[in-house]
Amino acid sequence: MHSISPSVKPQQIGDRVQLEMELELGLALPGSDRTPELVGVHGEKRASLCRKRGVDEMLGKATLPLFIRKDNDEDGDDDGRQSKHLQELNFGSRVLVGWPPVKMWRRKSDDCGRRRANCVKVNMEGVAIGRKVDLCLHDSYQALFLTLTQMFPKKQHDGEESDAAYYKVTYEDEDGDWMLVGDVPWEAFIQSVRRLKILD
């Protein structure tokens, strides 16, 4: 397990997690193909976990070895995104067998659902880290471009973020040819696209 620097400011919690999973940094959030390791609140192994839990621990005031809390939430007030973020990752770090209580059969269906989703890789010229976008969650080029700008915010020289319309996005189709995104009807596009590349 690795530590997370709280100075990283994510746009969205989901994006951050996805970014970390691409880099293979971050917590060992369980994927569908990993067996959950049984750890308790302090990362100790399950065998010695049976003990009474104080309310303080439950409220997350205990320091986890994986986090360095910048703020001291003495009275427990949620000061917004930062502690909420940590709270959510807090849960994610505790890999509990059979939790949440969702039938195994339903989890497996869900996983299959995800694999069947139309995910394509997206790379931007000059950016080392690629992303993945699920085309099933988009119904138009506009929606896709919106997602791409969120994933790869483009900064002008004066520091302002540029308009998505200035992006040139190409895609590799089923024949291996690289085409400009936007030329064919959306439905035809999602059938044939294999991956995307954003040109700088």
Add this chain to the structure above:
Amino acid sequence: MTYFPEEVVEHIFDFLSSHRDRNIVSTVCKAWYRVERLSRRSVFVGNCYAVRPGRVMARFPGTKCLSVKGKPHFADFNLVPHDWGGFALPWIEAAARGCPGLEELRLKRMVVSDESLELLARSFPNFKALVLVSCEGFSTDGLAAIATHCRGLRELDLQENEVEDHGRQWLSCFPDSCTSLESLNFACLKGEVNAGALERLVARCVNLRSLKLNRAISVESLARILVRTPHLVELGTGSFTVEHRAEAYQRLIHAFRKCKSLKSLSGFWDVAPRCLQSIYSICPNLTVLNLSYAPAIQGADLVKLIRHCFKLQKLWVLDCIGDKGLAVVASTCKELQELRVFPSDIYGTGTAAVTEEGLVAISSGCSKLNSLLYFCHQMTNAALITVAKNCPHFTRFRLCILDPGKPDPDTNQPLDEGFGAIVRSCNDLRRLSLSGLLTDTVFLYIGEYAARLEMLSIAFAGDSDKGMVYVLNGCKNLRKLEIRDSPFGDAALLENVGKYETMRSLWMSSCDVTLGGCKALAAKMPRLNVEVINDRVESDEMEENPSDMHKVEKMYVYRTLAGARNDAPEFVDIL
């Protein structure tokens, strides 16, 4: 009453529909016991290890419908090791010997082998209905045997089973002479079936009213099937992947328009949002809608659909419906009785999908709501108190806050008061699942007010033994108690040992109960089976004979007339 001739008594007993009532009348006197046992047609065994199969068949030789449950409920969440038990074969063998007139068999959470299905198929000439729920251990070969040999089969209902795929021909085994099917559900099968055979089968079964297809069935096939089955009442679609401009899609819309009797829809495995429009014509008639297998549909599209469903009584969705979507449900579905909201992002840390707001909205709009399963990211006491006031008719209330032990985010308080309000207000509550930060106080409330409670599920809750004792001493109708990761130990376990004989079962895992405590319980109560389940590789510190101080990882206690079972695997100790 004992002067009435037996036929009259039997006729009176015909009016007793519940198992409980029949069980009670059979204890009145020997004459009634005799009349009742010979006239009982439907037998329900809630725990397959509570009684020997042979004894059941001997007592009720006229059994036509047998229902048996195996593994404890937490097996659904992988807490019970794979080979724990719950085998169907002894029951089928006993029925074959003692009740060859059997017509219906319903099994839940049991291990069903192909061998047992083959025996079933050959042993009961009048067999009409097989319902398997959350079972495992069989393959499509077993299904082929059922299809081949069960003449006059009316119902084959497979719900959420683990079935090994040995090829696609089992469905083709229904002979051409089979025209009796009324209900066919193979949604849980992973493999393909012969589409042509399926289409011919449904075409000749003119009484077919319920059909639930699996994911492998294409939209083209579905369209052809629906043309032949315009009287369907329940439909589970297949994958529903289709290009909305494709001809198949147009034919599907046309076929849906002809199905005037459809009241229940499920499936939609891979549906794209746009294709949901195809069912708009059916929505005004729908009473049951299950979209919980369709993660690709986001809130906005769900909402568009639900606005048409004003007769809906039962709705299962994913939490991507969002609080706003639930508000639309609240304003549209005034007949709603059951709502289940499942988590769509089990492992991820995506933004919160539903919160207490959605639940409050539902409660204010849907006053007939009586059954709830709700996975959410947070809950407040204020919300629960409001829900309790708005919906006093809950019989089932299961709330799962995804982060274990999470307090009320507004006040940082435990959720004792919220759940307390629920049990105080809902006098008919039979089933309750708790979550969030909870102290012993919530159990005080439950013991005090939940007089009709039959099943209670506890996780990561409580401070001390007192919590569990409040429940055991208070809830007089408690049948099943399941507890995980809570600080209840031997003192609680041994406080009221007689209680366990009034219950079906007790499950405790990752609590503070020790081996010594379990042994003490077993010694005091010989008619209980106290099972200690060890399922992990023992660490080096563990000796061959662990001490009595050693905490027990998993314990399952149940009343039984059968004594210790002889099919327990080596990792189960029956004390």
